Amino acid sequence: MFATKKIAPCALLATAMGLFGLNVQAAVPIQHWALPNGAQVWLSSVDTLPILDLQLDFDAGSRRDPAPQAGLASVTAGMVEKGVRAAPDSGPYPQAMDQNALGEAWADLGANFDASASSERTSFTLRTLSDPALSGKAVALAARQIGEPSFPEDIWQRERERIGAAIKEANTKPATAASRAFGQAVYGNHPYGQEATEATLARIDTAAMRARYEQLTVPCRARLSIVGNVTRPQAESIAMTLLSRLPAQPAGCAALPPVPEIAALTAPKEERIPFDSAQAHVFIGEPGYRRSDPDHFALTLGNYVLGGGGFVSRLTDQVREKRGLTYSIYSGFSPGLHAGAFRIGFQTRPDQAAEAVKMSREVLAKFVAEGPTEIELKAAKDNLIGGFPLLLDSNRKLLGNVANIAWYGLPLDYLDTWTARMNAVTAADVKAAFARKLQPERMVTVIVGGAQ
Template sequence: MAARACLAFAGALCLAHPAWALLPIQHWTEPSGARVWLVESPAIPMVDVQVDFDAGARRDPAAQAGLASAVAAMSSKGVRAQGDEPAMDENALGEAWADLGASFEAAADRDGLSFSLRSLTEPDLLDRAARLAARQLAQPSFPQDIWQRERSRWAAALKESETRPGTAAAKAFGSAVYGTHPYGQRTTPDTLGRIEIADMQAYHGRVETCRARVSIVGAVTRPQAQALVATLLSQMPARDPATCQPLPPVPEVQALAAPVQQDIPFASAQAHVLIGQPGFARRDPDFLALLVGNHILGGGGFTSILTSEVREKRGLSYSVYSQFSPGLNTGVFLVGLQTRPDQAAEAVKVSRDVLARFVAQGPTEAQLKAAKDNLIGGFALRIDSNRKLLANVVNIAWNDLPLDYLEHWTDRVQALTAADVRAAMARKLQPDRMVTVVVGGQP
């Protein structure tokens, strides 16, 4: 079975559809309340499924930062006995998935807790994979001895990371930009020490089918997809969708009231520099204009303005970049670079000047055309496999974007003007009220 999976994957490289964006996205709501997005992609006999819940790190209690990630990590460490099905430890689970030639993974990020299934679509294999995934999704055993082991490893890795200047920079920057917002919470050995099995069980118990968002890409029809979703969610507690109440809202990220400068001594050969502020949420209508603007400013690699001014003209850093990181709440905007400690002040000044000038003036027509050509020309690479297409469908599902979002993406990017980009950047960025963190060198 594993060999067949490998052959199918090899076939995917040869049979990838050249016009994924034209494949229609179907959307419906199951009787359980789960919302489903489906792209039928029959070229290869495989299916990718992702089940998402609003249960990411932004829902972690502050004193237990890392709880969502702990639940995700422990989901593969064993399942409870159920009816005639015996309990399985992590080794038995791994062997079962290997025998099926399929995979099932869990992950948590700042917004969501997600479970991902990949399988061949032969009916018997897919049914068995879906049933095993249903058990792992709904019946994790959270073994105490395994959690002690994993928590010790995780805590040791966190302590080791504290020896790096990049960690110190990210920690100070996140705290200054986000304040007390959950996006600014960081997992530490102390917060891990407060997470017990009962906490993970309670957190997992709040994951309900009526709040599931299921994205599917692969060689399945709608009836087959409906049967697949029903099986995947069959072991979770049943609840009338009419009684499914909205989750409490997460507070919004507050704008910065004044600039913040932090110079942190650190024994390192390079100074780590981060400059930024709160940006925007993913659903913001300015998203595409900001995507293009950031590509020109510092997201386009060696073609960006920051690279030209900081690296090529002045030799202050080998690389420099800018990025927006939008989420369900307002994510961060940042400019990042590394430089010699004695050059840090000059690198900060040049980067700030470039940013302020770009926000005030916007791109030139030549810069805008080059960015559009690059983004539109590379669009096919964003959707050239089932897994990449699934990521785009998840984005549509998670952020309630139109079903034709991918179909019109290139047209919407092409229609942007320099004035659109300049106005969007000016609405979101305040160069005179940003956080600047420099880690490295002596006081």
């Protein structure tokens, strides 16, 4: 994310209170409805604290960036915070506001607004006190930033230089080279593998930002998640106000063109990249699974046993503890609207890289072939289920969960049934799920570092 977040002192206090104020409970009621303009709304009313958190998502992430303009989604989101243009009926705020004026306005309200873009979505978040006198002004100001960004050309010229310098600095690090090579090898031509470069930044101008924004950021494609001390009538009013200044939506709100799926790997590939570094950076992996996949719970538990459980995982035990080949090692899936990558990652001395890769592959192949033991599975369940309440113990954490339910089309009772679904997974389920999703003999291996 290239945007700068501004957090007022009272917002920081509210965040701290939120960490301890919510009653952690099994039931998390979530309401869902559609507005007349086609926007979808999800609401979880929480009256423990006088706080309102909301997240507005659009299918405008980097997966929709043209390859020659990779990075367009992120820089567009960042520029939303740089000013609003003159517009009629501007309410309590001036006709036009630059970045400094916006910062002062948010500080006066004790609220926080942020815009960002991930690989899949552009997101706008707002945190404010739920007192209507304050939340009304905060929502109105957020509506202006969302609906009337000015995309100032002079600010973009400055930002482009800053981001370009950051990219140039990142390119001096082996971790950047490893991550880029792994993404390109696993995703191929799929947008998940695209990254912003100095060349792609040079092709982005404010006209491209405006055109993209007007095409993708329209009310009928909005998914709004609201958590806080508000009723449904209040939430409906908030939603309508928040979306009221967006560009006019296209007739019928036609579906966006589908993004191609990620091609499965058909053969193993190993890429060794020389780099003057004390440590070799290693990634092993392949495309994983989509978030909507019914194997999600089995794969989550299995990955905890394999490499997601830290010091209790098999990879740590075999590669770090028993052989001392690395200080830390992990595995993980990154499911999304497409099959985000499964990866094993670690750093090691360049002269140990081949041995560490060999052992990691052996551990993975054995796990895929045999699955977890009953003892391992129980330990994984105990840890993940025991820690589940910590994912819901604040407004902001709950908002993240509700927003994911909205984005991925998960059931409204997803959080209520999460524990039962985890408990229902068997060792045989994990073995079968891993066998369906991973092919250790076809994976990509990227090794960056050392004279090769």
